[in-house]
Structure formats: C-alpha cells, structure tokens
Amino acid sequence: MNTDTLNTTPAKHKDFKFAEGELLLVNKPYEWTSFDVVGKLRNSFKPLKLKVGHAGTLDPLATGLLIICTGKMTKQIDSFQAEEKEYTGTMVLGAITPSYDMETEANETFDTSNLTDEQLRNACVQFTGDIQQYPPAHSAIKIDGERLYEKARRGEEVELRLRSVTISEFEITRIALPEVDFRVVCSKGTYIRSLVHDFGKSLNNGAYLSKLTRTRSGSFKLADAWEVMDLVQVIRAESAKPKAESL
Template sequence: MTRRSFRDIHGILLLDKPLGLSSNQALQTARRLVGAAKGGHTGSLDPLATGLLPLCFGEATKIAGWLLGSRKAYEAEVRLGVTTTTADLEGDVVETRPVPSIDAGALDAALAALRGRIVQVPPAYSAIKQDGIPLYVRARRGEAVDVPSREVDVYRLDVLEHDGDRLRLHVECGSGTYVRSLAVDLGASLGCGAHLTGLRRLWVEPFMAPTMVTLDALRDAAAQGPDPLDGCLLPVEAGLAHIARVELDVAQTRVLGFGQPVPLGQGAIAGRCGVWGADGRLMALGEVGDDAILRVSRGFNLPPS
C-alpha cells in the first residue's frame, strides 16, 4: 500500500477496539488509515478489552479530555476462585481457592456493596502515574507499589449470567473506575477471590447506542478513497449531544469571535454548553454562569461546512 499523506480532518470515530491492541496502538492504526494529522483517544482500554473507543481527530481532540469524564458501560466476564497478579488474564496466578455455593441472594448482597459511590483501590498493574512513571512499569520491575484508593461511582452492577465459577456482569460507572478492581473486590466479598477474564465497553456518554467501526472496515474504506473514509466519522458536534446548545445571533457571534464573554440575558440556563454562531458553525465549548454570561472553555476553528 502506498504511504498515506496526513491531512486536516475533523471528527470522531467510534472504533470497535480489537482484542490485543493497546488504546494507543488502535489510535495510531486508525489515524494512519484515516490520514488525520492529529488524533487522540478519550480514555484507555486494556489490551484484553474490546469495544467502544471514541477517537478524536483534528479539532475534535479539544473535547477528548472532557469526554474522559463521561459515564461508561461494560459487559464483564469474571472467574471466581482464582486471583492473579494483574487482576485479569494477563497476570500470573497468585492463589486458587474453592468456590462456595453462591445463591442469588448472596451474590446480590455482595454486588450491592459495590454499587453507588464507593472507595476503590486501582490495580497495581495500571497506567496511573506516580512521579511520572506508570504503576505497571514499577510493578513489572518488581518494585513495591503503593496504590492510593479513590472514590468512584458505580451506577449499575447487575448479573447477566451465573454458571458455577463464571459470572457475566453489566457495569455502568463513572470516570476512573476499574472493572478489574470490581472483580477483585467481589471475589474478596464472596471469600474465594476472582479475576477479570473478559471486558467489552458497550457505550460512552453521549454515544449511548453507538454504531462502531472496526479496523477492518476502516481498511476497506481507506482502499476506496477519502470519501468513504470521511463517511466513517461523526462531526465534532456529536461529542456535545448531551449538553445544552446555545445559538448566537450576529452581534453575539461577533463578540465571541473577539474572545469576549457574551451576555445572554434572561432565560439563559447555567452550565456547560456547545456554542454555535449565526452562520450555523460550531464555535466553542462554553460555560454559562449564574450571571447569564457565556464564557468560552475551548474554541473551535472548524472550516465552513
């Protein structure tokens, strides 16, 4: 295949990340196929995880960090009775214990303790950095790793299937939650230990019912030219679908264009918003204060549609 040149392209790709690739490997592969000069992802998936990985190209990278904090949903597979060094299949087995007979009531009680606002200890083998070094690097060196606990939100944690020592769970959680740690804590509560054997991300807010694109589909589109490739991307504004939309008139558009706060007057709703100019172009991610004044958080420099 001929070397693809990079271009200024702006949009969001809802990638179905394949098994075995890191999030950065998946991003760089997709970026080369799309030919985007600039790209970023909105939160890592472990190599053993599959599913939705929103990728942002061009001006969409300005909302990538903001989307990191979005609510997410997963389907998780857990094996009871075995703990590993990494809390998943990649690690060495630490301990094997018999799995007790667990009825639905006991299982739900154990899961109930893991719902809501909880304190969680992330895995030692994680990308969290201490002194600029990822914890997994320290762990692989054999260094003692002291992982600080954190508060996270688990909105849903439900059993989809229970067969002996195997569980399939539906998880909805907030930013920073480690499903591997949920598996470990569940195993500890049941008295037999556990680890994660499979994980698929189903959605990331605001992409609640995503049509995902595989790397193979992206390769097929790349072979056909730029138009099919561009058809795989969502517009930047798709990443703002779950927040308020503010449309400016001509005078307000001019004020915002000079980088000045814009008084919106009565009826303005406080909070984060997407801002569109009088010409219909997305101009900014903004925040409306209690004083009904719009202030820009991030500005966009999108070409005319």
Template sequence: MDALTVIEKGSLQKLSHNIDDYPGGVVIPLDKPLKWTSADAVRKIKFLAQKHFRKRNIKVGHAGTLDPLATGVLLICLGKATKQAEALQAQQKEYIAEITLGATTPSYDLEKEIDATYPYEHITLDAVKRVLEEMVGEQDQIPPIFSAKLIDGTRAYEMARAGEEVVMKPARITIYALEIMDFSLPKLVVRVKCSKGTYIRSLARDIGAALDSGGHLTGLIRSASGGFTVSNSLSMEEVVEILKD
C-alpha cells in the same frame, strides 16, 4: 464550538481529504480489537489519517483507555475533536464483564497467571445479589498495580514489571448499576454502569473478596461510552475502508 462529525456503523461514508471540512473534528467510535492497546489503535488510525488527509501533523487521540484484553467502544478523535476528548472521556461507561471466582491474579485479569485459589462452592445467587447491591454508589477504588496510572511520572505497570514495590492511591469512582447477566459457578457475568476512571479489574477483585473467595476478570466488553454503543461502532477494517487514501 463547532459540531463534531461522528462516523458510525450504518452511516459509513468516505471522508473528504481536507480535514478543514470538519471544523469540529471527527469522532470514530471504534470496536477495539482484542489484544490491541488503545495506543496501538491510535497509531494505526493516525497513520491512515495522515495519508488520507495529506497532513503529517494531524492530531489523533482517544477518549478513555481500554485494556488490551478488552474489546468494545474506544472513541477515536481526529483533528479538533481531540480538544473534546476530555469531555467525551468524562461520560458514563457501560461494560459487560465476565468474572471467574475462586482465583486471583496479580493483574486482576488474564495478563498474569493465577497466583492463589480459593473455595467458591459456597457462593449463592442471593449472596452475589447482596454483594452487588452493596457495591452500587460512590466509593474509593484501588487501581491495579498493572495499570497505566502514573506514580511520580512513571507508569505503575512499568514499576510492577521491574519488581518494584507499587503503592496505589485510591481513586473516587461511582458505580451507577450492577446487573447479573449470567451466574454459573465459577463464572459470573455482570453489566456495569460506572463513572470515568473505574477499573473493572479492580471491581472483579473486590467482588471476589466480598464473597469470601477470589475473583479475576476473564472477559470484558465496553458496551457503551456516553451515547456511543458497541453496536454502532466500527471495526478496524471499516475504519481502514473510510480512510482509504
């Protein structure tokens, strides 16, 4: 298998106009902008790559969806690197998550309005530590109904937005580590190391419920994906620069 060409911050270089100069393909760790979907990022970079490489049918994809309200590492694969997207996606992820306790939303994040409030004043640091310790390990997790999961060929979020009943099947995931970064009620900030397929929104919901309260995600950064970190990821502006026609 030919080696991947990785373009990281600090080693910015103009890419050749011939994609065949990169037999293993190119991987760009992107710091995804807030409110962009992963598909938005792929479309933008594919447009740039088509012009840069003078090739309309160039393959561009990503290795692991990142929610619109999240920022951080989104691996963009160009050319033959798309064949390794699945392997890249399977690597361990790390997130910094801000959870607001005492309230829930249908989407488990800020996409939807608060639908219920709960007491949270009883929550102590010791209680949070105990709950987080219990959540480390392999487990079944229920994905959010407002997610890109496919149900009989239809995206779950499309069914939810249409008002249809959505029943999500649990997925087997692993939480490798949970670390408290900050705790100031009603806010809780945690560092999460987890497997592919983990929904941090669902984790926020589950933490709130385990604390006899509610919880929803109010901020999310994917700080690492495999060996790629957000500090070494490129902004969209930097990607535009290296793919200038």
C-alpha cells in the same frame, strides 16, 4: 454534552472532514492497546500529518467502544472522557491474579462450592453508589512519570492510592460457577478489574476479570462503531482523493 452538531455518524458513505475534526467510534480489538488503534489510524492518514487521539483507555485484554478524535475534535477529548461508561464482562470466582485479570497467572485459589446465587447478587449492592477503590498495580496510572504496570512487571512495590468512583448500576446477568457474567454502569476512572477483585474479597473468596467489553460511553454505543480495518480502508480511500476533495 450536546452531540447533535458533531460528525459522529459511522455510516459507510458519509463525507468525512478529518482535518476539520471528526469523532469516530471504533470497536477496539482484543489484545490491541488503545494506542495501537490510534497509531493504526494515524498511519492511515499518511503522508498527511493529522492529529489523532482517543478518549478513555481500554486495557489490551478488553474490547469494545473506543472514541477516536481527529483534527480540531481532539480538543473535546477531555469532555468525552468524563462521560459515564457501560460495560459487560465475565469474572472467574475462586482465584486471584496479580493483575486482577488474565494477563498474569493465578497466585491464590479458593473453594467456590459454598457460594450461592443469592450471595452473589446481594454482594452487588455494596458496590453500588459512591465507592472507593484501589487501582490495580498493573495499570497505566503514572507515578513519578512511569506507568504502574512497568514497575509491577519488574516486581517493584508500588504505592496505590484510593480513588473515589461512582457505580450507577452493577448487576449479575449469568451465573455458571466459576464464571459469572455482569453489567456495570460507572463513572470515569472506574477500574472494572478492581471492582471484580473487591467483589471476590467481599465474599471471602477471590475473583479476576476474564472478559470485558465497553458497550457505551455517554450517548455513544458500540453498536454504531467501526471495525478498525474497515475504517482504515475508508481513511485510505479518502486520503487518496485529490486535495480539493479530501479531508
């Protein structure tokens, strides 16, 4: 996508035109949902009612780059959402959890003493390229109008369907068992929790995600993102300007 003409510069003194349409890069805080971020920013525009949306949901326990669109730019959300993503994270070997991350407690453990650095690095190869994965039962995918995580939290069985995704790069960046750091470049719709879970299974072991940060989406980088409350202050200042000058 050609982004040369879009309002995407996160400079602190740029002239925003939120109603006309802005693309904003935000660093999603830990334990916030993506919808929490959208809601916080939307409320900052009050009393003006302004359309605000996000491209590419992040789990509550993940942090990092979230693309926020306002006004007419919300029409481009699907295009931004379809772009390649890059993540860094940490997995814990030797255990699995029902949610594939730290949202739930470990329900099975494994011995990691026989795992070698070579085994871990070699295991990445089979998860590079076009692969298929099941989404976690604790995910935001809707079935019959209800999120999977809502069913999972009630203890209901859910039917998971394989999804085709592409992993362009998957590398181990640090090994300090039981922790393993990694970097992933992947297509839209990839569940890093599922990737980590399947990685553990491939070693006849277990693994769950303990940390995840989205560092890039398409050509947009986390390094250029706003902290949420800094952006809120800017929006409130812009919203307080006389009507002819603001938004």
